Amino acid sequence: MIKRLIIATALTGTFASAAAAEELRFTVWTGSEAHLAMLNGIAESFAETHPDVTVKFDTIPFGDYVQKLTLQLAGGNPPDLGWLLESSAPAFVNAGVLEDVSGVLEATEGYDYADFSEPAMGLWTKGDAVYGIPFSTSPFLIYFNASLYDAAGLETPAERAADGTWTWEQLKSDAAALRDADAGVWGYETVDGQGYDARVMHNLMPIVRSYGGDAWTDGICTLDSKESAAAVQLFHDMVYADKSTVPPGEQGDFFSGNAALTMTQISRVSKLADAGFDWGIAPLPSGPAGVASTVGQAAVVAFAQGKNKEIAAEFLAHMTSEENVAGMAEFFPPARKSVLESDAFLSSNPAVQPEQMEIVAAGIEGGSVLPSHERYPQIEAAARPDFDALWAADADVPAVLARLCDDIDPLLK
Amino acid sequence: MMSALRSGLTLKTREAIAGWLFVSPILTGFLIFFVGPLIAVFYYSTTEWNLLSQQSRFVGMENYVDALTRNDTFWHVLGNSLVFAAGLVPLNMALALGLAIALSRPFRGVVVFRTLFFAPVITSAVAWAIIWTFLLQHESGAVNRALSLVGIDGPNWLHEPRWAMAAVIVTRVLKTVGLNMILYIAALQSIPRDYEEAARLEGANGWDIFRRITWPLLAPTTLVIMVITVVGSLKVFDHIYLMTGGGPQNATLVLAFYIYEQGFKFFNTGYASALAVVLFVLILALTVLQMLLKTVRK
Numbered sequence: 001m002i003k004r005l006i007i008a009t010a011l012t013g014t015f016a017s018a019a020a021a022e023e024l025r026f027t028v029w030t031g032s033e034a035h036l037a038m039l040n041g042i043a044e045s046f047a048e049t050h051p052d053v054t055v056k057f058d059t060i061p062f063g064d065y066v067q068k069l070t071l072q073l074a075g076g077n078p079p080d081l082g083w084l085l086e087s088s089a090p091a092f093v094n095a096g097v098l099e100d101v102s103g104v105l106e107a108t109e110g111y112d113y114a115d116f117s118e119p120a121m122g123l124w125t126k127g128d129a130v131y132g133i134p135f136s137t138s139p140f141l142i143y144f145n146a147s148l149y150d151a152a153g154l155e156t157p158a159e160r161a162a163d164g165t166w167t168w169e170q171l172k173s174d175a176a177a178l179r180d181a182d183a184g185v186w187g188y189e190t191v192d193g194q195g196y197d198a199r200v201m202h203n204l205m206p207i208v209r210s211y212g213g214d215a216w217t218d219g220i221c222t223l224d225s226k227e228s229a230a231a232v233q234l235f236h237d238m239v240y241a242d243k244s245t246v247p248p249g250e251q252g253d254f255f256s257g258n259a260a261l262t263m264t265q266i267s268r269v270s271k272l273a274d275a276g277f278d279w280g281i282a283p284l285p286s287g288p289a290g291v292a293s294t295v296g297q298a299a300v301v302a303f304a305q306g307k308n309k310e311i312a313a314e315f316l317a318h319m320t321s322e323e324n325v326a327g328m329a330e331f332f333p334p335a336r337k338s339v340l341e342s343d344a345f346l347s348s349n350p351a352v353q354p355e356q357m358e359i360v361a362a363g364i365e366g367g368s369v370l371p372s373h374e375r376y377p378q379i380e381a382a383a384r385p386d387f388d389a390l391w392a393a394d395a396d397v398p399a400v401l402a403r404l405c406d407d408i409d410p411l412l413k
Numbered sequence: 414m415m416s417a418l419r420s421g422l423t424l425k426t427r428e429a430i431a432g433w434l435f436v437s438p439i440l441t442g443f444l445i446f447f448v449g450p451l452i453a454v455f456y457y458s459t460t461e462w463n464l465l466s467q468q469s470r471f472v473g474m475e476n477y478v479d480a481l482t483r484n485d486t487f488w489h490v491l492g493n494s495l496v497f498a499a500g501l502v503p504l505n506m507a508l509a510l511g512l513a514i515a516l517s518r519p520f521r522g523v524v525v526f527r528t529l530f531f532a533p534v535i536t537s538a539v540a541w542a543i544i545w546t547f548l549l550q551h552e553s554g555a556v557n558r559a560l561s562l563v564g565i566d567g568p569n570w571l572h573e574p575r576w577a578m579a580a581v582i583v584t585r586v587l588k589t590v591g592l593n594m595i596l597y598i599a600a601l602q603s604i605p606r607d608y609e610e611a612a613r614l615e616g617a618n619g620w621d622i623f624r625r626i627t628w629p630l631l632a633p634t635t636l637v638i639m640v641i642t643v644v645g646s647l648k649v650f651d652h653i654y655l656m657t658g659g660g661p662q663n664a665t666l667v668l669a670f671y672i673y674e675q676g677f678k679f680f681n682t683g684y685a686s687a688l689a690v691v692l693f694v695l696i697l698a699l700t701v702l703q704m705l706l707k708t709v710r711k
Contacts, residue, residue, distance in 0.1 A: 067677040074464050074682075091680075095466035184553075197658065249551040249572040377678040388661035391572065 021052045022308050024315055027069055027082040029062040034270075035331055042327070046318045053311055073097055078305040080312035084132060086297040089123040090374040098131040099302040104313035105130060111317050112338070120335040123372060124299050132299030133320040136332035138265040139295045139363025140191070140206050142171070142285070146278035148178050148185065148260045157261070157282035168207055168234055168285045171261065175244035178260035186252040187244030189259035192268075196248040200387050201371055206263065206294040207231040210287030215371040219412045221405035229398045231287065232390070240393040248391045265296060266360050267331055269351050281356045283363065293367035297335075333360050340364060375411050382407045454693075457686035464680040476687035486663070486671070487688070491695075493578070494668040498646040500582040505642050506635070508590050513597030514623075527598070531591035538588070542655035545584045546571065574664035577657055581665050585652050589645065593638050600634035601627070636707050643703070644696050668692050 030036065036057055043055035058079060060068045066088055072078055084092055092098055105113050116133065124132035142157050149156045154174060160166035175187025190196065195203030201215060208214065213228030215221070222228060238245040246252035246259065254262035255271040263284070272279055284291055300319055302312040318324065325334045329348040339345050340361050346354035373379055386404035389395060422430075433440075458476055462469040480487045516527050533541060548555045549570040557567030570580040604627060612622050650669040653659060659666035659674070668688065676685030 070465055070677065070680065074467060091465060095463070097465060197660075247551070247569075249549075249569040250553060251547070251550065377674075381674060381678070384658075384660060385662040388572075388574075391661075 021054070022311055024053060024055045024080040024308055024312055025058055026055055026315075027058045027060055027065075027072075027079040029060055029065045029083060031059045031061075032270075032331075038328060038331070042319050042324050043315075045324075046315055049318075050311065050314070053315070055315060073303065073305060076305075078303045078307075080306035080308050081300060081302050081316060083135070083298050084301050086123055086369050086372045087376045089132070089299070090372055091376065092301070093124070093126055093131050094374050097304055099304045099306065099309050099313060100129040100131060101133075101302055101313040101316055102128060102130040104310070105133075105317050108314070108317040108321075111321060112336075115322065115336045115338050117335070117337060119368070120297075123297065123369065124301075132301040133316060134297050134299045134335040135320060135325070135328060136298045137295055137335040137364050137367075138267065138297070138333045139293050139360060139367045140202065140263050140265060140284060141359060141363065142282045143254060143262050143264060143268070143272075144280050144282060145178075145254070145257065145260045146280045148277070149174075150278070152178055154178070156280055157285075158280045161282045166282060166285045168210060168231075168287050171285045172234060172238050172242065172244070175238055175261055176242040179242070179244040181243075184258050186246045186259040187242070187261065188238060189246045189252040189254045189262040191263055193246065193252060196387070196391055200383075202294075202296065203263070204232060204235065205370060206284050206292060207235055207287065209292030209294060209368070210284065210289055212287070212289035216373070216408075216412050221409050221412060224398070224401040224405040227289070229401050232401060233397045236390065236395065236397050239391070240395075266333060266349070266352065266357075269349065273351065281352070281359060283359045291366070293363040295364060295367035295369050297369050298332075333364055335364070373412065379408050379411045382411055451693075454686045454689055457683055458690045460683040460686075462681075462683040462686075464676065464682040466680075469683070472683070476684045477691070479684070480687055480691065486666075489663060490666050490668050490671045491691075493664070493666055494647055496578060497582060497649060497665075497667055498643055500578070501586055501646045502639065502642050504582065505586045505590050505593060506638060508586060509593030509638070510597050510631075512590065512594040513601055516594070517598045517601040527595075530594055533588045534591040536588070538651045539655060541584070541588050542652055546656055549580055549584075571657055572661050574662045577661055577664045581652060581656055584656070585646075585649065588652070589642075593642065596634055596638055597631065600631050604630050632707070636703065640700055640703055643699055647692065647696050647699070668695075 026039075028035075028039065036059075039057050040055075043057075046055065047053060065083075066085075069079070069082060078097075105111050113130075120134055120137060121130070124130060124134065144157045146156060154177060155165075157166055157171070157174070160170060171188070177187070179185065179187035191199045191202040205215060208223070208228045208231040211227045211231035211234075213222055213225050213231055215223055223232075235245070239247050252259045254260075254264075255268070255275065257275070257277050266281075284293060300316055302309060302316050306312050320336075322336060322338055325336045326339045326342065326344055326348070328334070329339055329345050331349075334340050334345065345361065346357045349357065352360075383404050386400055386407055389403075390397065390400045459471060459473055460469050461472045461475070512530055516523055516530070549557075551557060551567075551569040551572070554567075554570075556570070560567040568576045570576050608626050608630075609622055612626055617625070648669050649667060650673060653665050653667055653670045654673070657665040659670050669692065672685050672688045672692065675681045675688060
């Protein structure tokens, strides 16, 4: 009898302890060991104040992320926390699947919410409600192969940026000069080589905005404006008239040394660790309307259907505290002004010089986020055939853009 | 207890119970994982259901009416699916039959050839699509480089609307033809050699033998192959997803891919379910039609 009581007591204790312990499931799209080690470090520091809480980071491949996340939500198996891109923000916020964490942020001691600027929070707030905190606000930059520039005797983009002559026309001219078909070297490669498909907006927006255009404004497509068309024409000429830019249906890779220039974000620096050439970073070129820094944004969110909403919101606050945002800055440019302006940020990435990180900081401060919309996937699908039509040597750029706007305007309302 | 039960049941009943017990695991799985979802899809197709927000309302046949009468893209997509099937099925079957005839007789290295042609069937669809995407690159792809050796300037296969569908069909045929080839080889080897020998004694040549003996005896296998190839071609998804994403200019946007987009990208689950039902009915109708044609010929 006594033996039974001892066992029962022990079991009760075990179950009681298990019931008190909580495991937060956090979906991310990174599989990088360095990123996950950093995230696990943040989770361990959370355990100092929440000893019964563990955080499990669940990697979903980037290409499937939104679909798999949606299925988990629809299937009644929601994660507690997750990452979301700017393009998904309006749909998720309006669908009511994100938890309003404003109350927890306010109640968290030392959490300086005002440190996030209004533009940085634009996509993640609705009235007083806060549905996400950006953990990565990453501007597009120009990476250049300094060895190729040196061999060609050209002034580098960094030098031109310093003397104020770094323009899209100059980039076009450099790309044409550096293209070496015999050596298999392209002049310019689009964002991760995906600038004609999934990342066409990433590719075109920096050029279009620097020419004074945009994708859409106040529910009306503006890609058919004179300014937008001039910008797209410039890129089109790079591909088909100059033949300096990797066209659709071809492969180029700046990071392997077979493209002289590319446009991408600071996180791609890790791909240059073993580069067999000298490289440099420059800001985006300017156009007739100046420099239009364009920023890709991702936020950490808590899900309204999550089982541990309160603790999830507390972890969100912990992860986006000033200290942890500073820690993440090596990989994910911060939206916190205090971190952005700190000396620590400028030296946060050992592979990047402080003066190069200043370009990142400037890009964030003056940048505007990529286009987003509640019906972004539908807009993307409706625009796809028109963008496809654009990628032909004989395409009438203004006419194609006019048709594109006709196709997406009904969806923008 | 058991003996009492046994004594109260006839042999036929006991055999029936045993039979049902044996099939019950697979039957249970069939009901849960096939019939259940099928009924659910029919139900969801009558709703307007947003997968993300989980808001749903009954709309009756509205999704079907919308797809069939108001959505031009649907008809374009359906046309693409039929073009894909019409291109793939004859090409696949003709190639499979030709390979089977060539490889059904024993000769030195026949096993190697059979393995080579069957290997793509078990190759990962992702790897196959990625490799062919590289091979079909405009200037640096191996296909156009080979064509340039004979003075042909190859097109940008996957990025020109008039070539993309053809490129996808051919690469799909090369991926799947091995399975049909094996089925045809099995059927060819089951035809008694006596028939051929007797025909040759009567003076028949190779073409006569094929036309009057081999082909008619292959008819049941041909029907099976045709049905599974038609069904497979109408359901094609992975190949399109990986090689063209439905482009360029929606030239390869087929029904299965469109259903995926509606359901999992646009979150229009009810509408996607209606399209899935349309695809189901289309496949069912074509299968029944093929069966009927076979019956009529008999």
